[in-house]
Amino acid sequence: MNTKLTALIDENRLVQVTRDLVRIPSVNPPGGEKPVAEYLLNQLASWGIEAELIPEPDPNRPQVLARLRGNGTRPPLLLNGHMDVVPTGDPSRWEFPPFSGTIKNGRLYGRGSSDMKGGLSVALEVCRVIHTAGIPLSGDLALPFAMGEETGEPGTQTLLERSGYRDGFAIVLEPTGLSVCVAGRGLAWFRITIEGKSTHASIAEQGINPIDMFLSLGPAITKYNEKIRQRRHPLCGSATCAMTMVHAGEKENVTPETLSLVLDRRINPGEKVENVQQEIEDLLVSLAESDKNFHAHLELIHQYEPAEIPPDISQVSLLCRSVEQATGEKAVVHGAPFSTDARNFINDVGIPAVVFGPGEMNQPHTLDESIRVSDLTAATRAILNVADKLILNIS
Numbered sequence: 001m002n003t004k005l006t007a008l009i010d011e012n013r014l015v016q017v018t019r020d021l022v023r024i025p026s027v028n029p030p031g032g033e034k035p036v037a038e039y040l041l042n043q044l045a046s047w048g049i050e051a052e053l054i055p056e057p058d059p060n061r062p063q064v065l066a067r068l069r070g071n072g073t074r075p076p077l078l079l080n081g082h083m084d085v086v087p088t089g090d091p092s093r094w095e096f097p098p099f100s101g102t103i104k105n106g107r108l109y110g111r112g113s114s115d116m117k118g119g120l121s122v123a124l125e126v127c128r129v130i131h132t133a134g135i136p137l138s139g140d141l142a143l144p145f146a147m148g149e150e151t152g153e154p155g156t157q158t159l160l161e162r163s164g165y166r167d168g169f170a171i172v173l174e175p176t177g178l179s180v181c182v183a184g185r186g187l188a189w190f191r192i193t194i195e196g197k198s199t200h201a202s203i204a205e206q207g208i209n210p211i212d213m214f215l216s217l218g219p220a221i222t223k224y225n226e227k228i229r230q231r232r233h234p235l236c237g238s239a240t241c242a243m244t245m246v247h248a249g250e251k252e253n254v255t256p257e258t259l260s261l262v263l264d265r266r267i268n269p270g271e272k273v274e275n276v277q278q279e280i281e282d283l284l285v286s287l288a289e290s291d292k293n294f295h296a297h298l299e300l301i302h303q304y305e306p307a308e309i310p311p312d313i314s315q316v317s318l319l320c321r322s323v324e325q326a327t328g329e330k331a332v333v334h335g336a337p338f339s340t341d342a343r344n345f346i347n348d349v350g351i352p353a354v355v356f357g358p359g360e361m362n363q364p365h366t367l368d369e370s371i372r373v374s375d376l377t378a379a380t381r382a383i384l385n386v387a388d389k390l391i392l393n394i395s
């Protein structure tokens, strides 16, 4: 640990900035990130740090890109976070009002406290400390803060295109309880539309009822799910396929014209969306071959690619050592069952990225979401140590 750096950490400010951010309700949808972006920009500007609002991909929801410039002899360190939070649900079900930032028993409460305004606050403090220390940098420290992560919008992707970074190391500060996540599952949502032939229900045998067809498709999907659950990733666990939405029928006495079924397919690192789509297509073809009345088509409606990096690269080892020094506990390296913007770094521009941040993994999107205040300091200390070894020019 570089004590010159860690001595500059301002714990009160870390908590206050997190609290200020929680008190700005940047709920998405509809996407209220703008006041958060302006708050972050003002903080950075007040410390004399270069930062700009990025009007793409949506000028009404600007993003933030801040940098401390290095001399270019080392690749950059990027600290990424998203500024949006998910809706609160019924606020009366919260014990602490969702945008109050109440602090009790060492925890700060509110929507976004862990996911991920605590992470934004940590990134900001790392940047402020390094800037204040006045140590020259070999590589840039960059803070790309994104809009629209919770709804899968191209926030981080646009920031990476704009910044031009193509190497270095990235930390995505989603809440991991200070464990180090090196792999994340992707997902694909498919809609299967079964075509029937509508008739009056009293003469249903003269039409084709897509609900009857669904009764043979359902078990085939269940069997497919059992098969792919055997495909285990060492860190992410099983691939899965779940039926999540089904819709058919307009009236009690009419057989429906069509039935639509939505599948949520979780994709492990090593699997490809196009191969998964082909597997489901094959399943529909084999049902059509065994029943001439079965007509269905498949549509990919949303996707995230999975992403992973080798768990033994030097930056991961450095972060693990830094976590151990900051917390006194052994760092855990793992995979996540969900997907994050780490995929944009790894898949889109080839920058190795981990997900690592303050706040426990069971907090996001819950009622009375909260963060352990001590996590904020521990994460700041760990990331400062990483920055010290990767981008600071200490001769």
Ligand SMILES: [Zn+2]
Residues within 6 Å of the ligand: 082, 115, 116, 149, 174, 175, 364
């Ligand atoms: Zn998040």
